[in-house]
Amino acid sequence: MADKEDPKKGKRSKGTSKEVCGYPLSIFFIVVNEFCERFSYYGMRAVLVLYFKYFLRWDDDLATSIYHTFVALCYLTPILGAIVADSWLGKFKTIIYLSIVYAIGQVAMAVSAIHDITDTDRDGTPDNMTFHVVLSMVGLLLIALGTGGIKPCVAAFGGDQFGDHQEKQRRTFFSVFYLCINGGSLLSTIITPILRAQNCGIYSKQKCYSLAFGVPAALMMVALVVFILGSGMYYKAKPQGNIMLDVCKCIGFAIKNRYRHRGNQYPKRKHWMDWAEEKYEKLLIAQIKMVLKVLFLYIPLPMFWTLFDQKGSRWTLQATTMNGDFGLLVIQPDQMQTVNPILILTLVPVMDSLIYPLIKKCGLNFTPLKRMTVGMILAALAFVCAAVVQLQIDKTLPVFPSASQVQLKLLNMGNKTVTVQLQDNEPAILAPAQVSDEYFVFDTDQITVLATAGSTTVHRGISFTKGKRQKLLLPLDLNKEWVQIDDLNSKPEEGNNAIRFVNGKNAEVNVSSAVANFGIIQPFHYSNYSLIKNGKVTFNLQSGSESCEYSRDFGFGSSFTFLIPNNLTFGQNCQEEITSAEDIKPNSVHMALQIPQYFFITAGEVMFSVTGLEFSYSQAPSNMKAVLQAGWLFTVAIGNFIVLIVAELAKLPKQWAEYVLFASLLVAVCIIFSIMAYFYTYIDPAEIEAQFKKVDDDDEDDKSKQQKAEIEMVKRDSVSSSEDDEKSK
Numbered sequence: 001m002a003d004k005e006d007p008k009k010g011k012r013s014k015g016t017s018k019e020v021c022g023y024p025l026s027i028f029f030i031v032v033n034e035f036c037e038r039f040s041y042y043g044m045r046a047v048l049v050l051y052f053k054y055f056l057r058w059d060d061d062l063a064t065s066i067y068h069t070f071v072a073l074c075y076l077t078p079i080l081g082a083i084v085a086d087s088w089l090g091k092f093k094t095i096i097y098l099s100i101v102y103a104i105g106q107v108a109m110a111v112s113a114i115h116d117i118t119d120t121d122r123d124g125t126p127d128n129m130t131f132h133v134v135l136s137m138v139g140l141l142l143i144a145l146g147t148g149g150i151k152p153c154v155a156a157f158g159g160d161q162f163g164d165h166q167e168k169q170r171r172t173f174f175s176v177f178y179l180c181i182n183g184g185s186l187l188s189t190i191i192t193p194i195l196r197a198q199n200c201g202i203y204s205k206q207k208c209y210s211l212a213f214g215v216p217a218a219l220m221m222v223a224l225v226v227f228i229l230g231s232g233m234y235y236k237a238k239p240q241g242n243i244m245l246d247v248c249k250c251i252g253f254a255i256k257n258r259y260r261h262r263g264n265q266y267p268k269r270k271h272w273m274d275w276a277e278e279k280y281e282k283l284l285i286a287q288i289k290m291v292l293k294v295l296f297l298y299i300p301l302p303m304f305w306t307l308f309d310q311k312g313s314r315w316t317l318q319a320t321t322m323n324g325d326f327g328l329l330v331i332q333p334d335q336m337q338t339v340n341p342i343l344i345l346t347l348v349p350v351m352d353s354l355i356y357p358l359i360k361k362c363g364l365n366f367t368p369l370k371r372m373t374v375g376m377i378l379a380a381l382a383f384v385c386a387a388v389v390q391l392q393i394d395k396t397l398p399v400f401p402s403a404s405q406v407q408l409k410l411l412n413m414g415n416k417t418v419t420v421q422l423q424d425n426e427p428a429i430l431a432p433a434q435v436s437d438e439y440f441v442f443d444t445d446q447i448t449v450l451a452t453a454g455s456t457t458v459h460r461g462i463s464f465t466k467g468k469r470q471k472l473l474l475p476l477d478l479n480k481e482w483v484q485i486d487d488l489n490s491k492p493e494e495g496n497n498a499i500r501f502v503n504g505k506n507a508e509v510n511v512s513s514a515v516a517n518f519g520i521i522q523p524f525h526y527s528n529y530s531l532i533k534n535g536k537v538t539f540n541l542q543s544g545s546e547s548c549e550y551s552r553d554f555g556f557g558s559s560f561t562f563l564i565p566n567n568l569t570f571g572q573n574c575q576e577e578i579t580s581a582e583d584i585k586p587n588s589v590h591m592a593l594q595i596p597q598y599f600f601i602t603a604g605e606v607m608f609s610v611t612g613l614e615f616s617y618s619q620a621p622s623n624m625k626a627v628l629q630a631g632w633l634f635t636v637a638i639g640n641f642i643v644l645i646v647a648e649l650a651k652l653p654k655q656w657a658e659y660v661l662f663a664s665l666l667v668a669v670c671i672i673f674s675i676m677a678y679f680y681t682y683i684d685p686a687e688i689e690a691q692f693k694k695v696d697d698d699d700e701d702d703k704s705k706q707q708k709a710e711i712e713m714v715k716r717d718s719v720s721s722s723e724d725d726e727k728s729k
């Protein structure tokens with residue numbers, strides 16, 4: 001489609017799209033497409049690890065490594081999409097074809113999550129897991145190819161819709177584009193976990209992963225349809241042949257030619273790419289120079305994403321050691337991540353309509369590269385905040401035994417007071433059904449215990465495994481077996497509460513609740529731990545035909561051992577009679593303290609990422625817009641990889657120190673970046689390209705004039721020589 005003159009303004013406006021408030025109407029279809037696509041991507045991602053763990057029954061390690069590999073792949077495939085778009089199909093067709101691949105991938109995921117397909121014995125679990133694994137892996141590969149492939153094309157295609165006179169609108173477009181990314185992701189990360197939690201199935205009801213993947217699949221189809229609907233309005237720049245191959249050949253030739261002419265006798269050239277001048281057009285060389293200049297500037301940028309990506313890992317782990325009770329709302333640790341897209345939705349308009357204009361009014365030239373530098377500093381600041389919060393948390397965490405220590409609590413299951421002397425410690429006096437408040441700490445794996453209850457005194461030596469926390473259950477009759485049970489040696493995962501019951505009665509007791517079933521506990525024995533979310537839980541205790549209820553309110557990250565006392569009388573309510581031992585205190589540092597770090601990282605993201613997107617577009621030559629977008633996304637992929645490597649290598653003993661280390665690394669990288677940015681000169685690629693085209697045209701004119709002149713000269717020569725011949729005759 002050719003460029004069109006705008007008769008009113010006398011300036012060029014691209015495509016056949018109408019303008020609304022100075023914006024091409026076609027942009028509407030592109031931003032809606034992006035919203036639906038990001039809903040699809042982030043929605044599917046939100047339940048992916050759970051699907052691996054609970055549907056495919058993979059262990060934690062396999063689930064997380066496949067998840068991270070998939071995410072990294074999604075940011076590597078943009079290179080492929082960009083090459084196809086810029087060299088072969090053009091952005092429009094690439095988006096259409098790869099969106100189809102993407103939607104097929106999402107449908108494959110949804111189908112792979114239907115357990116009924118292979119559940120021949122109808123027990124609710126798939127019977128042919130290979131089918132589900134293969135289909136979901138094929139689905140993920142198609143999704144990675146689709147989402148990554150279209151990503152650089154959609155952003156660049158949006159940028160293409162603006163004419164030369166719409167610089168300001170194009171900048172706003174990239175902000176709106178980012179808003180759509182985050183609007184879509186926010187909605188889907190709230191909705192898909194709710195869909196997953198539903199029960200569905202034909203023969204048996206199971207958690208509904210097929211719906212959680214099906215809705216993102218439907219949204220991807222909507223994205224495709226919306227994009228096609230705008231078809232008549234788009235400006236579609238034509239791909240200019242196999243540009244990437246030309247670029248590689250040109251760079252290769254420049255290097256080879258430079259190497260061949262390495263002696264002092266050869267005059268130096270301004271830029272090493274100028275060594276390609278013998279064979280390649282000056283325009284192509286200039287375009288390669290533009291791309292290389294920007295790519296060089298990108299080298300330090302992955303460090304920003306390395307910090308940014310830790311929101312999903314380290315910061316979520318940090319949240320598991322915090323209290324998420326916000327009064328009206330209880331926030332789960334992984335839900336804290338939604339603070340990022342929520343803040344994006346507020347900060348992007350605030351920056352665009354308030355902060356940047358204000359900075360401009362103060363007479364400061366806040367160039368894109370300066371914005372990106374400030375963005376990095378804000379991200380480093382976010383990690384300093386995370387370190388301060390970590391120090392607060394560390395003060396409240398229990399002290400677990402070191403590798404050479406043991407910790408021991410005493411629990412009296414009997415109905416008499418017991419006096420216990422552990423090694424040389426002061427004797428501990430335990431009333432019936434009482435648990436010692438604190439753990440006794442020993443630096444040995446053998447201790448002697450002297451216990452007296454009434455007239456019975458027993459002297460025993462007991463041994464431990466070092467590095468463990470244990471409970472010693474003292475029986476009704478001290479002469480009987482003393483049971484040692486292992487307590488938790490770390491905070492329960494994901495902010496859950498670890499709950500366990502000890503049965504001090506002479507009879508079996510069955511303990512159950514709506515959220516966990518402890519089963520039948522034998523006399524003077526104990527149940528396994530069950531993990532329970534925060535909130536009020538009512539336990540039902542049943543022994544023979546008698547039963548009673550016991551209710552507790554749980555916070556986040558605690559561990560309790562509940563003792564059913566020997567003399568428990570089952571009535572309607574045994575609230576007062578159950579003894580509770582608080583082995584690990586609930587988290588006391590509030591999750592709201594994470595908000596400053598989220599604020600700084602998101603403000604940093606707005607300055608860094610939104611600006612980076614626009615910068616990558618504006619500084620790219622016309623035939624490599626998608627390629628530079630892919631280069632930008634490549635920095636996200638490398639950031640992801642660094643997180644994976646760092647998670648393995650940088651195991652500092654203190655988490656707060658690791659946060660400070662990352663903040664310092666980013667500051668160091670930021671200094672390098674600002675020096676590089678200082679030497680960068682902004683260009684207008686269209687202007688440079690126009691100059692080269694003009695020079696070429698002039699050259700063409702010169703060449704044809706010269707040719708004409710030469711023909712004239714030959715003609716004249718032949719005429720004069722024949723005249724001479726005539727004369728000589």
Ligand SMILES: CC(C)C[C@H](N)C(=O)N1CCC[C@H]1C(=O)O
Nearest residue numbers: 042181182185186340341344636
């Ligand atoms: C992690 C959030 C849901 C999304 C994030 N704020 C964001 O917009 N992005 C993270 C990587 C680049 C960008 C995206 O395009 O998704």
